[in-house]
């Protein structure tokens with residue numbers, strides 16, 4: 715992994731966009747830009763830092779196309795906590811590895827941004843509102859379609875972050891059960907946390 719040149723600004727959107735053009739197909743870049751825009755929008759709606767949300771949105775899928783062996787090797791090298799489901803489906807590690815790339819290649823040190831990138835696929839119990847925003851933007855950006863349940867979760871994301879996280883987890887988990895796929899336990903923990911938050 716190449717490191718950011720010392721003369722480059724620690725944060726430069728164009729530098730990230732150029733990297734994405736070299737490492738990610740155009741169709742995924744379009745998704746990434748919609749996540750960036752929706753994360754900014756949600757942050758504004760919930761009085762959060764829009765720049766932090768947009769940066770996390772722009773960098774959430776940096777490792778999306780890393781091969782499984784590279785994801786596993788990086789997870790091991792950086793001692794990321796892994797579950798047997800990650801080993802069976804290393805693609806799930808792309809969220810945590812994207813945070814590593816943001817740190818090592820683009821010099822991102824803001825731990826809230828790094829956590830939001832890391833949490834974008836499976837969430838995390840007690841995750842911050844910024845993490846909720848990026849998790850929701852990834853699942854609910856306009857390119858995800860307008861099925862009634864997706865639309866309902868999208869509308870909820872502008873009202874109540876935890877309620878929307880609970881709805882998105884339920885949608886993903888139902889889909890995984892229906893297609894007989896493995897379920898990563900962290901999303902179950904995220905789902906229970908989000909529903910419990912609503913009761914407290």
Ligand SMILES: Nc1ncnc2c1ncn2[C@@H]1O[C@H](COP(=O)(O)OP(=O)(O)O)[C@@H](O)[C@H]1O
Pocket residue numbers: 805806834835836852886890895896897898899901902
């Ligand atoms: N809780 C989970 N357990 C197992 N697989 C999951 C879970 N959540 C998402 N996935 C799968 O992981 C992959 C990556 O998810 P995601 O980052 O949301 O991908 P995308 O942005 O391409 O939809 C998808 O194939 C999705 O079905």
